[in-house]
Amino acid sequence: MKPAEAYILNQPEPFKSILIHLQILIESTFPEVDLKFKWKIPFYYLNNKPFCYLNASKKKGYVDVVFWVSAHLTKYNEFLISDNRKVVKSLRYSNLEDINEEILLTVLAEAFEKKKPVFIKKVII
Template sequence: MSRQEIDNFYLNLSEPNRGCMLSLRSILSNCHPDITQEWKYRLPFFYLKGKMFCYLWMDKKTTHPYIGFTDGGQMEHPSLIQGDRKRMKILLIDPNNDIPLNLLKKVLNEALALRS
């Protein structure tokens, strides 16, 4: 893991995406004691017990941040978007609004339950 590459990824974003992504980073890093952050595929990936769990990226059209869940295809939450992805689903976050913590907790709990 290159800590500098991860930090540079966040610091090179413009506001409001920078603040939103840094908040999401903190939330994801603290949602489970076995979560670690890695630099993979040129983006920040979060691992749970050594296995890919989710990642942060931005939508090409809206430039809004999103969390991509690697087991998203097995998740049923109505706020998740699959689009043309075969395995993953994403949760879009509007950086101009407060992060919907209750929604995010429900989605994270569903994702964590798949790994227990």
């Protein structure tokens, strides 16, 4: 078992259920992502670059889905939380019922589009 998967499975409820649900949504929608364990939390990478990460804050009572490309996200900004963070924004869930899959998948899709490699065709004249 990967360390990131062990992290998810070893969380107390409701964090465990939230994290498993998020993992299923992310991995089934974006099979290209790679789940890694960085800085003691699950990180999803796309093309060897950070895509998003999952952070269970037991003290504060929620799970964050945190996006690296937050400055470029335009959809559902009213649901993205910066919490005085300068670089990243997140969607935050305290229970399974909080997860609006349409919002989550739309923001993930936009972040995915921003992270896809751009291939520039060199024209030789």
